[in-house]
Amino acid sequence: MISKTPKPPYYSVIFTSIRTAGDNGYSEMATKMIELVSKHDGFLGFESAREDLGITISYWKDLKSIKKWKENEEHLVAQNKGRKEWYKSFKTRIAKVERDYEFKS
Amino acid sequence: MISKTPKPPYYSVIFTSIRTAGDNGYSEMATKMIELVSKHDGFLGFESAREDLGITISYWKDLKSIKKWKENEEHLVAQNKGRKEWYKSFKTRIAKVERDYEFKS
Numbered sequence: 001m002i003s004k005t006p007k008p009p010y011y012s013v014i015f016t017s018i019r020t021a022g023d024n025g026y027s028e029m030a031t032k033m034i035e036l037v038s039k040h041d042g043f044l045g046f047e048s049a050r051e052d053l054g055i056t057i058s059y060w061k062d063l064k065s066i067k068k069w070k071e072n073e074e075h076l077v078a079q080n081k082g083r084k085e086w087y088k089s090f091k092t093r094i095a096k097v098e099r100d101y102e103f104k105s
Numbered sequence: 106m107i108s109k110t111p112k113p114p115y116y117s118v119i120f121t122s123i124r125t126a127g128d129n130g131y132s133e134m135a136t137k138m139i140e141l142v143s144k145h146d147g148f149l150g151f152e153s154a155r156e157d158l159g160i161t162i163s164y165w166k167d168l169k170s171i172k173k174w175k176e177n178e179e180h181l182v183a184q185n186k187g188r189k190e191w192y193k194s195f196k197t198r199i200a201k202v203e204r205d206y207e208f209k210s
Contacts, residue, residue, distance in 0.1 A: 001158065002121050002196045012119065012200050014162060016107050016152050020210075047121050049154040053106065055162065057119060083208055091107045091207040095117050095200035102196040103188055105125075 003045030003059055008097045010044060011060040016053060017090035026086045029078050040069050059097070066094065108150030108164055113202045115149060116165040121158060122195035131191045134183050145174050164202070171199065 019026070037043055037058065042065020046058040060066045069075060082090070124131070142148055142163065147170020151163040165171045174180060187195070 002123065002194060005198075008198075012198065014117065014119070014200075014202075016162075018107065047158060047160060049156045049158050049160045051154045051156075053152060053154050055152060055154045055160045057121075057160065057162075083210070087208065087210065089107060089207070089209045091205060093110075093113075093117065093202045093205040095119075095202040097119075097198045097200040100196060100198040102194070103192065104194045105188070105192065 001047070002102070003047050005044050005059050005097070005100070008100055010097050011063060011066060012095045012097050013058045013060065013066060014093040014095060015056045015058075015090060016093075017056075018052070018088040019050075019054060020086060020088055024085050025081070029081065033075065033078055036072070036074060037069060040072070041065055043069070063094070106152070107207070108152050110149050110164050110202070110205070113205055115202050116168060116171060117200045117202050118163045118165065118171060119198040119200060120161045120163075120195060121198075122161075123157070123193040124155075124159060125191060125193055129190050130186070134186065138180065138183055141177070141179060142174060145177070146170055148174070168199070 034046075037046070042061035044059035044061060046056060048054075048056040139151075142151070147166035149164035149166060151161060153159075153161040
């Protein structure tokens, strides 16, 4: 689903990653994190797709909300497991959405 | 591949889309556009993945380069075909990357 985000400005966290082989508990944690983040203050939505490369973009009201989510205890557990088990490599980019436009046929 | 982008700030164009059924010349055009954009002034790299939702993020030196690419004649032809044939819906977000960090195992 394309996220229904508000009028800019708002923030995006672009997370691109290469996974290790096997699930190793990843799917369960991903479901849990989606549930958790959906209730988080300042969270606006997310978009995700994976082929060899995985891209997950979450949208946020402001930098403060992003910081709080990064420091969430359960999320810290997931982040730690991510580095140890699930990801060969990843890159996170924090970007301020200045403009957007859309098309619907 | 995770893009090797320079130290922030730089710009990103987040393009999320839902495709129509069938290829309809899409793949050929996509290959052509990747070749073309790779030589474009200010282009820094791109990342792409598709499941039901497709996400393509291109990275750019500045807003001027993004504007020039948007107005590129061959790209305009592709954009027009995109609205007519390839996409049910899409959303484009222009976002300034303020911070990034990465992990390699």
